[in-house]
Every structure is written in C-alpha cells, then in structure tokens.
Amino acid sequence: MRKKIFLVLIILMSLSLGGIIFVQSYYISNSVKNEEDQFKFNVKKALRFVTNKIEKEEYKDHILKLRRLIDKGELVNIDTTSISNLYIKQYDESTNETLVYRNGILEENYKLSSSLFDIGLDSTSIKRIINENETKVYKSNNIDGKENVEVIQFGDISRTADLVYETHYNNTAYRRPIHKRVSVEQINKLLKLRLMQDDIDIDYEFAIYSNGLATKIQTENFELQGLETIGIPIFYNEKDTNNYKLLINFPEQQKFIFSTLIGMILLSVVFTLIIILTYGGAIFQLVKQRQISEIKTDFINNMTHEFKTPIATINLALDSIRNPKIINDQEKVLRYLTMIREENKRMHAQVENVLRISKLEKNELNISKDRVQLHDLIEDAISHIELIVEDRGGFIETDLKAIKSSVLANETHFTNVLVNVLDNAVKYSPEAPKIHVETENVGNNIIVKIKDHGSGMSKVAQKRVFEKFYREHTGNIHNVKGHGLGLAYVKRIVEDHEGHISVESEKEKGSTFIIKLPLIS
Known part of the structure; x- marks a missing residue:
C-alpha cells in the first residue's frame, strides 16, 4: 500500500470516528437537557398546584368566617341604604295579562372586629349588597292589586355576596404574616402528593421568600442554589409589597x-x-x-x-x-x-x-530436554566461532564463576542459542571482536552474560531486537549480513526452557546479552 493512500485512509477513518463521537456526545447532551427541562416543568406544575390549592383554601376559610359573623348578627354600626328601585310593566294581549317586575338593590355597611383575621387592625369595614326582586301577574289591566289581582310567582331573595367577600379578602388577607397563612406541614403534604404523580420521589427542600429574604416558612436544610432553585409566586396581590415566592431545590437533582x-x-x-x-x-x-x-x-x-x-x-x-x-x-x-x-x-x-522459526510459531518443533551442564554447552558454542574471531584478530574471554551449571535443556537447540548470540556479537563489532562470557549463580538460577565491545544499539532497537525480521540500520556498516531471525529464534528457545533473555546496550559502547535459566538439583 502506498504511503499517501495509507495516510488518506487513516485521516478519513479518524474523521469518521471523531464525527461518531461528536454525534453521540451531542445526542447525550441534548437528552440530558431535555430531561432537565421536563423535570423543571413537572416541578413548576407541582408548585402551581400547591399555591393554587393553598390560596383557595385560605379564601374559603375567609368566606366561612365572614358568613358566620353575618349570620350570627355579630355586627356593629349597621347603616342600610336603598340605592335604587326599578319597576317594569308589560301587557300581553294574547293572555290579557299584565306583568309587573320590581328590583330593589340594598347596600348594608358593617364594621367587624379585625382580630378575627389577624391583620393587625382594630376593626375593618365591609359592605353587603342585597338584590331583592319580585314578579307579579295580574289578570286584568288593573295594576293596583285590588279585585282582579292574583299572585302567580314570587322570586326568592338572592344575595350577590361573592363580590363582597372577594373585595374584603383582597383588602385584608395580605396584611396577615405569612406564617399565619400557611404552614411547612401543609406545603410539604401537598408537594409530596403532587410530585409523586410525576414519579419524582427524591428528597427536596423548600422555603417561602419575601422580596429575596427568608421567612419563617422553610425546611431545616434549605439553601438558595442559584439556577438550581425553582420558584413561583404565592399569595400574589396587586396591593401586596411582600412579593412572596415559594422556592424549592433538590439536592440529588442531577443524580x-x-x-x-x-x-x-x-x-x-x-x-x-x-x-x-x-x-x-x-x-x-x-x-x-x-x-x-x-x-x-x-x-x-x-x-x-x-x-x-x-x-x-x-x-x-x-x-x-x-x-x-x-x-x-x-x-x-x-x-x-x-x-x-x-x-x-x-x-x-x-x-x-x-x-x-516457522515450526516454533506453529508449536510443531519437538524439543526434548535432558540434564546438561551449561558450561559444556558454552565451551561447545565458543568452538564454533572461535576461528572466525581469531581470523579477525579478536578474542573470546570466559569467566565461568557459577558453581552449579546443571540445567534441563535441549543440547542442540541451546547450543544454537549461544552460537547465535556469539555470532551477533561478532557481526556488530566493526573492529576486532572482543567478547567476554561469564556465568554466576543467583538463587536457584544460573546467569549467562555475553558482552561485546561493538557498535551497540539504540533504546528503540533494544525493545525490538528480539522481533522476527527486525534488523537495526547499521549506518556505514554494510558487511552485516542476516535476515533478522536469529535473535527471534533465541528468545523462543530460551522461553521454551522456562528462561528469560534481555539485552543492555549503549551506542558505540557495545551490548550485553543476559540469559537466565533455572537450575536443577
């Protein structure tokens, strides 16, 4: 594959992946925002229900108190005035009947004790308007009601009190302190009932604030939380300067x-x-x-x-x-x-x-192992390349300090391992090869170190030197031959012997290959 095509493919695939991640993130973000909006909508709906319910109950209680006072006659300074009387006469020729309709509107003024409504005044004035009407039908044109007059229907007296009660409520209720108009328990009961209908069953804190200041109506742990706090007006009145707001927040809203x-x-x-x-x-x-x-x-x-x-x-x-x-x-x-x-x-x-290498990768290489002396294998491997080293004017020094060298190994394959490492030391020695081989016992293991004073290798090469086909670029050295299989074979054989191989190297200062094998008793 050409390099340009390869780069284009990677760029296109990266852009596609980035687009998918962006779309997913955007979709999740929108879903979270929609859920937040729905949550706030449901909470505001619950708050409106609560405020309407509380206001209606207060208005109803107010009316009941007024009616009880009026019905019991607990009134003072009554001043009753007839505002107007209206008469309408209409003659029907087909029935020979005359219809007379009278409507009288009376206004009654009262003064009541204000202590009944906790508004802070000694007394308050109200008006009651009574609409009294009657309808009479006469069998002749005589409307004076003597001989031919017969009462057919008499209308009941109806009281147009709603306007009176509403006016008095609006003029007096807002004067009462908020803690006498509603309680925490009342709000909590209504809120819990309404929120459960929208499946909102998490803890909440609420309070009523007046012009941004806290009132006595609030739960123990309520705190203003900026945009997280939801609120709507309560007990709104055009004359009211308190501007009460019922506020609520949910500590576990995001969760x-x-x-x-x-x-x-x-x-x-x-x-x-x-x-x-x-x-x-x-x-x-x-x-x-x-x-x-x-x-x-x-x-x-x-x-x-x-x-x-x-x-x-x-x-x-x-x-x-x-x-x-x-x-x-x-x-x-x-x-x-x-x-x-x-x-x-x-x-x-x-x-x-x-x-x-092919058989090792397919696990088809049959490696039988016997008890061998590792020192003997080292001597045998050195003899394979000794002439080549001497021909180039170099030498191989040995320092076999290990007291114990008995290992379980395949003689042929492990000899090849040592030969490959030694051959690698010879190849990458630009000058006369100087190779040192030493052994030592560490615990229940034997350590073999093969050190050269050649060209060494970079940190990157040290990590990849045991990979199949890998060969480091050797700069001006053109006489290094091979196909990058030797050290890959070495690593596989050592690992098959339950051992470990590593390399320590520095550019222009040579390399040291370290092989560790378990000893047998």
Whole structure:
C-alpha cells in the first residue's frame, strides 16, 4: 500500500470516528437537557398546584368566617341604604295579562372586629349588597292589586355576596404574616402528593421568600442554589409589597436526571468504546501489516543476498573443476569441493533457521530436554566461532564463576542459542571482536552474560531486537549480513526452557546479552 493512500485512509477513518463521537456526545447532551427541562416543568406544575390549592383554601376559610359573623348578627354600626328601585310593566294581549317586575338593590355597611383575621387592625369595614326582586301577574289591566289581582310567582331573595367577600379578602388577607397563612406541614403534604404523580420521589427542600429574604416558612436544610432553585409566586396581590415566592431545590437533582438516562448513556459509552477499540486495533493492524510488508521485503532481499553469494561461489568452483587444467590437479579439486561443501552447509543453515522459526510459531518443533551442564554447552558454542574471531584478530574471554551449571535443556537447540548470540556479537563489532562470557549463580538460577565491545544499539532497537525480521540500520556498516531471525529464534528457545533473555546496550559502547535459566538439583 502506498504511503499517501495509507495516510488518506487513516485521516478519513479518524474523521469518521471523531464525527461518531461528536454525534453521540451531542445526542447525550441534548437528552440530558431535555430531561432537565421536563423535570423543571413537572416541578413548576407541582408548585402551581400547591399555591393554587393553598390560596383557595385560605379564601374559603375567609368566606366561612365572614358568613358566620353575618349570620350570627355579630355586627356593629349597621347603616342600610336603598340605592335604587326599578319597576317594569308589560301587557300581553294574547293572555290579557299584565306583568309587573320590581328590583330593589340594598347596600348594608358593617364594621367587624379585625382580630378575627389577624391583620393587625382594630376593626375593618365591609359592605353587603342585597338584590331583592319580585314578579307579579295580574289578570286584568288593573295594576293596583285590588279585585282582579292574583299572585302567580314570587322570586326568592338572592344575595350577590361573592363580590363582597372577594373585595374584603383582597383588602385584608395580605396584611396577615405569612406564617399565619400557611404552614411547612401543609406545603410539604401537598408537594409530596403532587410530585409523586410525576414519579419524582427524591428528597427536596423548600422555603417561602419575601422580596429575596427568608421567612419563617422553610425546611431545616434549605439553601438558595442559584439556577438550581425553582420558584413561583404565592399569595400574589396587586396591593401586596411582600412579593412572596415559594422556592424549592433538590439536592440529588442531577443524580435523579442521570438515573433516567443511565441505561442509554452506558450503552452509548460502551458502543463508542467498542468503536474506538476496533478503530485502534484496525489502525494498529494496518501499521503492523505495513511494517511486516517492509520487513518481509528486506527479508527477501537479505535471503537473496545470503543465497546469491554461496550459489555464485559454488558455480565458480564447479566451473573451475571442469577446467581441464584443474581437474587433474587433485589438490585444487579438493579445495574447490571443500568450498562447495561449506557454502552448501551455509545455505542449509539459513533454510534451517527459517524452518525452525516457522515450526516454533506453529508449536510443531519437538524439543526434548535432558540434564546438561551449561558450561559444556558454552565451551561447545565458543568452538564454533572461535576461528572466525581469531581470523579477525579478536578474542573470546570466559569467566565461568557459577558453581552449579546443571540445567534441563535441549543440547542442540541451546547450543544454537549461544552460537547465535556469539555470532551477533561478532557481526556488530566493526573492529576486532572482543567478547567476554561469564556465568554466576543467583538463587536457584544460573546467569549467562555475553558482552561485546561493538557498535551497540539504540533504546528503540533494544525493545525490538528480539522481533522476527527486525534488523537495526547499521549506518556505514554494510558487511552485516542476516535476515533478522536469529535473535527471534533465541528468545523462543530460551522461553521454551522456562528462561528469560534481555539485552543492555549503549551506542558505540557495545551490548550485553543476559540469559537466565533455572537450575536443577
């Protein structure tokens, strides 16, 4: 995959993921806001119900008190005046009847003791208006009511008292202190009943404030909470300067609102996390596959180089042997045959490395383990590369301090492990290789340290040096050959022996490979 296409795909996928997260966040935010608005609407509806109920009950009690006073005659300074009398006469020819209607409106003024209504005055004045009417029907045109007059219907007296009571209520009720007009228990009972109808069953605190100041009507823990406090007017009167407001707040309001959305929010978060993890996994796999593609390309190039040289050497040796001048020279023929054999072994070793790694990954490599002396395996591994080291003018020093070296291991594979690490030390030594091998016992383990004074490696390379196909760029060193399988094979074999391998390195100061294996008694 081309780099530009790869970047475009990542950008598009990232934008899509960002868009999905934004839409989810916006949807959840809107849902929370709608729930808050609905909650406030239901609370205000409950408050309106409570205030209306309380005001109606107070008005009803006021009327009952007035009626009792009037009915009992507990009045003083009565002044009754007839305001007007209205007469209407109408003659009906078809029935030969005359209808006479009279309406009289009377106004009665009273003075009552104000102490009955707790308004702070000695007395108060009220008016009662009485509407008295009667209807008479005469059988002739004689309306003086002598011979031919017959009373057909007489209308009852009706009292138009509503206006009187309402006027007196409006003029006097607002003078009473708020704590004498309503109680905390009364508000609480009505509030609880109405809120339960809207499934609001959380704790609340309420109070009545007058012009922003607290009154005696409030619950124990009420506190103003700015926008969280909901309120509406109560006992509103145009003449009233108190401007009472019934306020309420809910300490667990946010918790209650989120509890109604928790299922949706959790599902949204879970699915969003799944999308993010899936996206991250997809990006990781794309990057990894791209890296593997690049590494495999390098691997093929390295393998081609590794095979090309021995094949060319074998071809040259064969061509030389076929030369009539050489074929009769037994010494030269043996020399060329030895070269062919060595190059063939070299190619075979490369193929074996690849096959071993493949079988290890598929768990098909059968590794039988026996009791062996690790020091013996170290000596054997050193003998495999000793000539190469000496040919380059280097040396291998050993300091086998471990008293116990018995381990459970596969002799062949673990020897290959040591050879690979030693060979790696030789490869990455630009000058004459100087290699130190030492062992020591730590608890029930044996530690093997293989140290070189070569080019070393970076911190990034130390983390990836045991990965399959990984090879650090060597700058100006072009004679380092290989395909990045040796140390991957080493790590798999060591771990299969219940051991551990690590590396400590510093650029231009060399590397130290540390192998730890459990001892057996």
